[in-house]
Amino acid sequence: MATMTTVKKSIITAVCIALCVVLPMAFHAIPNAGSVYCPMHIPVLLCGLICGPQYGLLCGLAGPALSTLFTGMPPVAYLPPMMIEIAVYGTLCGLMMKVVHTKNLYADLYVSLIIAMLGGRIVGGLAKALIFAGGEYSMATWATGYFVTSLPGIIVHLVLIPSIVVALMRAMLIPERYPKVDS
Numbered sequence: 001m002a003t004m005t006t007v008k009k010s011i012i013t014a015v016c017i018a019l020c021v022v023l024p025m026a027f028h029a030i031p032n033a034g035s036v037y038c039p040m041h042i043p044v045l046l047c048g049l050i051c052g053p054q055y056g057l058l059c060g061l062a063g064p065a066l067s068t069l070f071t072g073m074p075p076v077a078y079l080p081p082m083m084i085e086i087a088v089y090g091t092l093c094g095l096m097m098k099v100v101h102t103k104n105l106y107a108d109l110y111v112s113l114i115i116a117m118l119g120g121r122i123v124g125g126l127a128k129a130l131i132f133a134g135g136e137y138s139m140a141t142w143a144t145g146y147f148v149t150s151l152p153g154i155i156v157h158l159v160l161i162p163s164i165v166v167a168l169m170r171a172m173l174i175p176e177r178y179p180k181v182d183s
Contacts, residue, residue: 009055010055012047012051012055013058017043020040020062020064020066021070023039024067024071035150036150036152041086043059044086044089045093047059047093048091048094050168051094052098053094055094056090057087057094058090060083060086060087061087064086065083081124081131082124084127086120088123088124090116092115092116093116105166105177105178113157113158
């Protein structure tokens with residue numbers, strides 16, 4: 001994939017961080033929509049896929065922190081484990097896009113997304129169990145919170161995020177991953 005300038009990556013990251021504040025506000029008009037649809041995950045995953053691991057990490061840390069500061073969502077008590085989970089999403093998405101090269105854009109995107117989403121949920125659950133919940137966190141609680149409740153969000157992410165990345169490439173706003181070579 002052709003590279004983007006640091007300035008362009010920084011601007012995209014800033015937009016994604018802003019979306020971490022705005023998207024949850026739109027979704028929270030629906031009861032329990034934050035934990036069901038996980039709207040803050042969308043810009044962080046996009047940032048990691050498009051800009052790389054360090055930008056995904058920054059977005060995953062700054063997005064929830066600024067959202068809490070400006071809107072009170074997520075509540076401060078939920079902020080540290082959420083920041084860890086979402087920072088892992090952004091970082092792993094970026095790392096996987098650097099490592100995975102199947103010669104098929106959709107395959108690269110889905111492998112990167114699925115690994116990042118699993119990795120973030122595992123690390124987030126471990127952080128809650130070992131640091132933030134002090135022995136009051138069970139495997140059933142983890143599975144329910146990270147997979148059952150958020151299943152609609154997982155599906156939305158897997159449908160929406162690759163489509164956005166492809167649309168951005170077709171609009172020539174980000175470089176093509178596998179540019180067509182004229183013979």
